[in-house]
Amino acid sequence: MPRAAVLGSPIEHSLSPVLHNAGYEAAGLAGWDYTRFETTAEGLPDLVETSDPDFVGFSVTMPGKFAALRLADSVSDRAQLIGSANTLVRRADGWFADNTDTEGVRGALAELLGDEPVGHALLIGAGGTARPALWALAERGVTNVMVLNRSDRSAELLPLAYELGLELSFAGFDKDLSALSRAADVIVSTVPAAALEDYVFDIAHAPVLDVIYDPWPTPLTTCAAANGHKTIGGHVMLAHQAFSQFEQFTGVAAPREEMLEALNEELRRRSQTSY
Incomplete structure (x- = not known):
């Protein structure tokens, strides 16, 4: 069997x-x-x-x-x-x-964005899921990714970004989060919902793929939807x-x-x- x-x-x-x-x-x-x-x-x-x-x-x-x-x-x-x-x-x-996490992110982005062209992404988090997310964003045609993370993980992500042909920038949560999110065509969040509790109102200004699905919806997707943006979850x-x-x-x-x-x-x- x-x-x-x-x-x-x-x-x-x-x-x-x-x-x-x-x-x-x-x-x-x-x-x-x-x-x-x-x-x-x-x-x-x-x-x-x-x-x-x-x-x-x-x-x-x-x-x-x-x-x-x-x-x-x-x-x-x-x-x-x-x-x-x-x-x-x-x-x-x-x-x-x-x-196949790569295909997971790619498929979710396709359902979120359809055929809409995407050039700039805001990636929240720099852990394990961030790497297949970068792969999928590059496959999608994204050229510029702003990585929002509490610590500097540039040394870990830059070699992968180079191989994928992505231009990465890095920011901490002390930056103007509203400006960063409004500059993005899509937001991909790879961090637990609780990690963004104090920031969702500043961040939720673009379509959101949140890899969290339990609990669902997350505060970030709820806020983004209230702002008129499409959202999709980790499921x-x-x-x-x-x-x-x-x-x-x-x-x-x-x-x-x-x-x-x-x-x-x-x-x-x-x-x-x-x-």
């Missing part, structure tokens, strides 16, 4: 099983199953390398994305460029690592990164509509039971 799983910690509330199992059912992949395993970065290599041959692939969330890249026998160009992997696929010659990014994983694991086109419907239904259920 072919199987796949998501690996990480904490993993209990991962929505990946909802997406993938809905996809298996919709695609008629009888007997396929997708589960979850709690593991640290240190424990991930042993778990993967001793896994039952039935496991065709693994989705990897934090804190295991760097470990996943290191253990792989072969690596996609984009995973190598970004420096981490969220996807491991079992092949005849060993484990192949990819980073859309999650779905788009899962579509590519599904196809790499199964060799079958992802039934996107059914997978997204299952995800939205689970999010509705969770929001109702949280009160």
Whole structure:
């Protein structure tokens, strides 16, 4: 019986099983199953390398994305460029690592912006998700990115920006945030909602992709929507990164509509039971 799983910690509330199992059912992949395993970065290599041959692939969330890249026998160009992997696929010659977070951000941006041209972006945060976000922004045709972060992470991001052909600028939260956001064609926030609590009214002056989806909506997206801007959440990014994983694991086109419907239904259920 072919199987796949998501690996990480904490993993209990991962929505990946909802997406993938809905996809298996919709695609008629009888007997396929997708589960979850709690593991640290240190424990991930042993778990993967001793896994039952039935496991065709693994989705990897934090804190295991760097470990996943290191253990792989072969690596996609984009995973190598970004420096981490969220996807491991079992092949005849060993484990192949990819980073489909790139497609997650790209797909979310497409739903947010349609065909609208974008030249300048405001990227909030400089952590792990910022790197696939830069990749997706470059794919989108963005040329200039202002990185808003509490600390100076320029040394980490500038080499990637150079490879992507992006011009990066950097600012802290002591700058004129209203001016920075109004100069942007799109805002991508990769930080927890609480980190922006004191700044949302200054920042929310452009279309927003907020990678957070729990809780949803975030204060930033609520404020941006009130200002007349379109917003989109991390659940859309999650779905788009899962579509590519599904196809790499199964060799079958992802039934996107059914997978997204299952995800939205689970999010509705969770929001109702949280009160």
